[in-house]
Amino acid sequence: TIISANHWQQQFDLKCLNAELHNKPELIAPKLAEKIRYWKPRYRDIYVAYGDCGSKGEIDRLLKSEKVDRISGAHCY
Secondary structure: HHHHOHHHHHHOOOEEEEEHHHHHHHHHHHHHHHHHHHHHHOOOOEEOOOOOOOOOOHHHHHHHHHHHOOOOOOOOO
């Protein structure tokens, strides 16, 4: 909705993780790592709009090692 409302279709692509990962937070960082490593060579910048969601800091450690920023927050919704 934000992309459409601001006519950013040419500037942004949205990629999502499976919502079922909320039930298995230990899998979030590994799945996110797969996405980042796949898309990183194809994009200049990657931003993650995902809170910690029970990963116990694994998301932040991954993003720091990949030099990717995310929104802050304990939960992604």
